[in-house]
Amino acid sequence: MLVIARLALMNFLAIFRENSSENLLFEKNELGKASAVASLGMIHLWDHDSGFAILDKYLQSDDTHVVAGALLGIGIVSCGVKNDYDPALALISGYSTSAASITRIGAILGLGIAYAGSRKDKLKSLFLITLSDSQAPLVDLVFSAISLGLVFVGSCNEEIAQSIISVLKNLIKAELAEPIIRLLPVSIGLLYLGKQETFDEIMKEVSKTFDKIMKDYWDVTLMSLAYAGTGNVLKVQELLSICSKKEGGSHQGPAVLGIALIAMAEELGVEMAVRSLEQLFKYGDYNIRRAVPLALGMLYISNPKVDVVDTLSRLSNDADGQVMMAATISLGLIGAGTNNARIAELLRKLSSQEHGVYLFCVRIAQGLVHLGKGLLTLAPYHSDRLLLSPVALAGLVTVLHACLNMQPTILGEYPYMLYILALAMQPRMLLTLDEDLKPLPVPVHVGQAVDVVSQAGSPRTITGFQTHNTPVLLAAGERAELATEKYIPLTPILEGFVILRKNPEHHED
Structure with missing residues (x-):
């Protein structure tokens, strides 16, 4: 690595x-x-x-x-x-x-x-001491809970979940109104990230603890994280019904993000979610409108589709300042690590027009677009979308939930929360190694990934390819194939490391 x-x-x-x-x-x-x-x-x-x-x-x-x-x-x-x-x-x-x-x-x-993701017991003991301290400041409690969620992501640790719920029971009404409190349900949601089979147990405990307003927010946040990356259509429909209710509520923002988190599992689900988000933005109230750009950023992270760039470009000039800032951050997310020229030009124009906190959002987006000088990605899916990294997704989810109320968090007292995005950063390249794990440059075809196409006994899984020598960068939706028979791959030819050995049946001309 x-x-x-x-x-x-x-x-x-x-x-x-x-x-x-x-x-x-x-x-x-x-x-x-x-x-x-x-x-x-x-x-x-x-x-x-x-x-x-x-x-x-x-x-x-x-x-x-x-x-x-x-x-x-x-x-x-x-x-x-x-x-x-x-x-x-x-x-x-x-x-x-x-x-x-x-x-x-x-x-x-x-x-x-x-x-993050290590499940280290020493850290659990350290942070639980803070959570059990009734005199601890609120911000210490929140960040201890978030750190526990990151370290024990997907572990379904009941001891930690109960400790976080106990913290909320002991808070006074004034503290419950603080914007940073909204990150506590995220911390428990991280513990159950992608674990829908154990979701009902924690929800029963939450239902006994809070009033309706707080309960709705927790229900939506926990459900969206528990079913993240599953493509569960029934849960997407349930979240859409929450967004369609006229009485509104702060829980509708996490519901919009939840639609993106659940639907991002497959390309067809992503397309259907985008259509739903367009309608939600058109007819929803301000809580929904402000979350739609962030949901689009989650669906197409490090994947700058032209129509999505156009949509976010339009929203970055919206009359609502919160929508404008969310759309600007999302432009950075969908272009993260791609050096996309169109997004870079849009952000340059915005930087000449904006000032104050709006300009700060533009600068963040510009940094994301040129992430690692174009050599890194924030996409949580890897290995040709076969695997989802829970640690990467945890980092993205935490920052996006903080961006739902950007003024007092990212743009206010906690700008350093943006560094949690480091959990999602990884190289977007293919590197070939020999059996001694030393770099081995070989020619490969890089093209757009498609279903297997048979051509006179030569099946292909890419189209419109170009030939390069490794290491090569792989953009979203691209796949690589060996362009020589001199070597045999010992591991799948996906993003990251590929180990090759010489083909004993190959003879030089």
Whole structure:
């Protein structure tokens, strides 16, 4: 994985050096300092050797925001990297009980990102202590719950779920009105991500706990995550019926996102969901309209379809500022890592027209479009859409739910939540290796994936192909085939690593 990571980030590292980051650091306000230091972790993503060495000096700073950014950066560097010595846990865990709130948040979120999907018991013990503390600040409780959801994604851990529900039971009415509270149902939903068979048990417990307004929000959020990626038509219809009710409600936003999460499993479901979303935007109330652009971004993430780009381009000039910001972020999501020229031009025009928080959204989208200089992707599906990464989907879902109420979260007190997208980042290339796991350049045909087409004894699964030498980039909907009989693939020819060995029956001409 480290070989691919270094290849993917080589060009990006060349244009951003440590000195420039230091100059940027001293120009920022408090949260800006934390984000600037954490960005070093993003630049050195998956690279323990240099990443830890660069971030370590910021841990010695007297500024708590700089320390928080360093802790978050260490978590980002460690994202998706397995190490028997657990250096991230050793470096970060001591700060999770720091006196400064921002430092605690940096440590908690850094650990959640570093060990997402690992189900590490040490982290469960650490975070459950925070959740059981009746004197803990609300923001500590929320981010501890989110980190537990990321670390134990898809585990159906009842102990953690009960602890999060207990936190909500103990909150006063004023705290329940805080926007950040909306992330607590997401944290439980992550525990049951894609586990529809155990969904009913947790829903019975939730139904006993909350009033109708809170219960509706939790029901929709948990159901959409439990059935994410399943393509369950009955659940999509149920969510559509929720969106069609005239009385409205804050739970309609998660319902719109849920339609996208469930329907993204297959191409036909995606097309039908887009048609439904168009009608919802036309006739729905403001909660629905503001969620539709985010749902489109989820359906076509890192896959800039022309008609979807046109739709989001139109919505980015909507009269509703929330719709405008959501559409701008979604333009970045559908173009993430593609260097799409059309989206880049649209965002350049928007950057000359907007200011303030709107311009901030444009800059985020521009960064996403050029993610890893065009060598990375945010798509949670991989291996020719055969596999869904729960960790990648968890990162996307968390950020999208935060974007449902963007002003007080992403654009307000918690801009560093955007770094959770690191969980979904992965190289979008095909790299061929020999049996000793050394890079082996071979010619391959790269074209649009289609059903098998037989041609005079030569079946093909691609059309309109071009021949390149590996490593090659694979865009959404593309597939690769070996263009030589000199080697035999020992693994499927999909995104990522392919191991080849020489064909003993092949003879050179």
